[in-house]
Amino acid sequence: MDPSEFRRVLGHWGTGVAVVATIRPDGLPVGLTANAVASVSLEPPLVLACVERGSDTHDFIGLAGAFTVSVLAEEQEALARRFATWDVAEKFRGVAYREVVTGAPVLEGVLAWLDCRLWAVYPGGDHSIFVGEVVAGDAREGAPLIYYRGGYGRYTP
Numbered sequence: 001m002d003p004s005e006f007r008r009v010l011g012h013w014g015t016g017v018a019v020v021a022t023i024r025p026d027g028l029p030v031g032l033t034a035n036a037v038a039s040v041s042l043e044p045p046l047v048l049a050c051v052e053r054g055s056d057t058h059d060f061i062g063l064a065g066a067f068t069v070s071v072l073a074e075e076q077e078a079l080a081r082r083f084a085t086w087d088v089a090e091k092f093r094g095v096a097y098r099e100v101v102t103g104a105p106v107l108e109g110v111l112a113w114l115d116c117r118l119w120a121v122y123p124g125g126d127h128s129i130f131v132g133e134v135v136a137g138d139a140r141e142g143a144p145l146i147y148y149r150g151g152y153g154r155y156t157p
């Protein structure tokens with residue numbers, strides 16, 4: 001299938017929006033906007049995140065052996081845009097985060113978050129499929145940021 005047609009069709013798969021992040025060996029946080037995130041297993045609790053092999057974040061997830069998933073709320077579109085485009089050194093500037101269990105950064109104020117220990121890595125074409133065992137997580141009241149057909153939107157019950 002032609003890549004642009006693939007994109008157009010998959011654009012109809014409405015998703016939430018997350019920041020997948022990890023920590024570099026020098027202690028700097030890195031991360032990227034991701035919607036290729038899904039639950040995998042209940043026991044043990046596993047999630048997956050598909051990360052482009054060429055991204056700046058990719059190699060550091062393997063090095064750290066951990067990643068976080070910070071699920072963005074509807075008022076956090078600016079964070080989604082920042083983590084999708086900004087220079088790696090700029091992304092976390094002024095963004096509050098904390099380390100919970102693994103040492104990977106959880107963004108403050110997000111709708112929900114998961115802290116994951118890397119459980120397996122599978123090849124996925126130009127992406128890697130990182131499977132993480134969830135060791136901690138939480139969620140708050142609020143509404144999610146939605147991504148659909150190349151644009152951001154809101155969830156209306």
Ligand SMILES: Cc1cc2nc3c(=O)[nH]c(=O)nc-3n(C[C@H](O)[C@H](O)[C@H](O)COP(=O)(O)O)c2cc1C
Pocket residue numbers: 017031032033034035036037050051052054055056057058080083084085086087088127147
């Ligand atoms: C809504 C949205 C969802 C995205 N989902 C993913 C994804 O699941 N995996 C991925 O590798 N890149 C995804 N991207 C692209 C990355 O966010 C983008 O390439 C980012 O700049 C990579 O950052 P890095 O090179 O600092 O790691 C997405 C972008 C947007 C706007």
